Amino acid sequence: MFARRVRHIRRYRDIAAAFSRNGFGFMVKELGLLELLSLPKRLLVEDYQEIQTKTLGVRIRLILEELGPTFVKMGQIASTRPDLIPADIIHELVKLQDRVPPFSFQEAKTIIEQELDGAIGSIFETFDEAPLAAASIGQVHYAVLNSGERVAVKIQRPNIRAIIETDLEILQELAMLAEQRLKWAARYQMPDIVEEFSKSLRAELDYTIEGRNAEKVGKQFKNDPSIHIPKVYWDYSTQKVLTMEYVEGVKLNETRKIDRRGYNRKVLAERLVQAIFQQILIEGFFHGDPHPGNILVLPDEVIVFIDFGMVGRLTPDMKSHFASLIIALMRQSTSGVINAVIRMGLVPDDVNLQLLRSDVDQLREKYYDVPLSRVSLGEAVNDLFTVAYRHRIQIPADLTLLGKTILTMEGTAEQLDPELSIIQVAEPFGRQLLKERFRPKKVAESVVNHLIEYGEILTQLPKHVQELALVMKKGKLRIEITIPELNLLLTKLDRISNRLSISIILLAFSIIMVGLIIGSALGRQSALLWSIPAIEIGFGVAAIMILWLLYSLFKSRRL
Secondary structure, eight states: HHHHHHHHHHHHHHHHHHHHHHHHHHHHTTTTTTHHHOOGGGGOOHHHHHHSSSHHHHHHHHHHHHHHHHHHHHHHHHOTTTTSOOOOHHHTTTTTOOOOOOOOOOHHHHHHHHHHOOOOOHHHHESSSOEEEEOSSSEEEEEETTSOEEEEEEEEOOHHHHHHHHHHHHHHHHHHHHHHHHHHHTTTTHHHHHHHHHHHHHHOHHHHHHHHHHHHHHHHHHTTTTOOOBBBBBGGGOOOOOEOOOOOEETTTHHHHHTTOOOOHHHHHHHHHHHHHHHIIIIIIEEEOGGGGGGGGGGGGEEEOOOOSSSSOOHHHHHHHHHHHHHHOOHHHHHHHHHHHHHSOOTTTTOOHHHHHHHHHHHHHHTTTOOGGOOOHHHHHHHHHHHHHTTBOOOOOOHHHHHHHHHHHHHHHHHHHHOOOHHHHHHHHHHHHHHHTTTTHHHHHHHHHHHHHHHHHHHHHHHHHHHHHHHHHHTTOOOOOOOOTTTHHHHHHHHHHHHHHHHHHHHHHHHHHHOOOOOOOOTTSEETTEEEEHHHHHHHHEEEEHHHHHHHHHHHTTT
16 A cells, blocks of 8 residues: 555645645644655645635535546535535535546547547548537547448547546545544445445446447337437447437527527426436436436427436336335325335434434425425435435435436426426326336235245255354354344333332331231230330331432432
């Protein structure tokens, strides 16, 4: 690890300086980078007056923008995780933009010729030198193939993979260092979070993955003429070059152009929402970034999706849990919401269920008596993920991406048709999902699968029993029992036992005293034992013990 740190020493200095300039110099010190890098003090100068005028989220965004493409992309991915990051920071992360200048045509030409193994003039009939758009990972050029087909060619930035891999390596090292030195980092398992984000970012570096994503979504709508997905030209595509059909349409946020061309906004909004819910609730594979710049409109209100670098995947179980969550939200069922959240997330052992229930009740009040037409489904889902963050419940990345996708879709649809009810459009898909869940064939398949699983468990049972018996024979069996709210339960038991103790002691003394009194009355003589006044002394001892017990119990506050 030390050798790698030395190799990337300059980048470590950049990171430490960016942190310090934005008010996080204390973290540089706590992580031990100050001594490790021998940083000059001028790099760690903080302008406290300026820092105090900026929020935490703004300062984090400024750090990411200063450190370049890897950190910007990581911030954009992190903005989809309201279960891991506070809402005020996410509010700033969504503002991150790839503001980078394009690289030269000569560099683009070199990459194309290396990747496609041929001269650019022999591959394309024409190729525009000026890019249509430039981003942190690549840029897009318009071209025409020798066959006459118009295409958009996405080319990866020179050496961007090496730059990103270096940054990811450093981020992983910093996460491990933070986990060792900072309590909050250990609690949130920072290395695992960085690894998850790194996986998403590395996927964007492979353009063949984006091409396969486009084809997969295209198959979902192959029989739907109202949705169009650009064709991928695999003969002209590699990991660093992606050639797709060029589509010249109007972006969804260009409402004036949409109106000038006579497109029906209501139809566009409804088709967009239906297409997204078709991907999410039926197919379980959806476009993860449906902002207006990634959606075009063609004549006859045809919707075109482009840029499939970020997609989400939902397993059948995830779809089922999400459907349960939506149903519980619509019914305003606190228990249903909690059960759905717990089933879909990784719940820590020490979660406070009473506090979780209280937070969900507060959230329910927010949507109580609000007409479904005015409910933002995306906002409701993200509110729930914020509650999950508060209780350290980790939600699968694809589900949190789903929340952001729905929220983005709602914002776009609202610009087109403010009166559209997202819930009403989603309702038929929800009914279809419920029918699918309880379809006899589906239920039968589930039963068969469970029977197979139980059969495998039974066949392995003798072996497991034998192993258990061997462990018990050696005296190495360890049992760990965890009971939620155990302290509260023990306190109540303690109080009950103390009250029983008082009752038993009082009863015992009462019996003894009554016996002595009756005995002395029948014998018509004073109750003396060996010339000792037993009754009087007994009353005195009883009184002292009772007072002492009451004092002890009141002092411990467990009466």
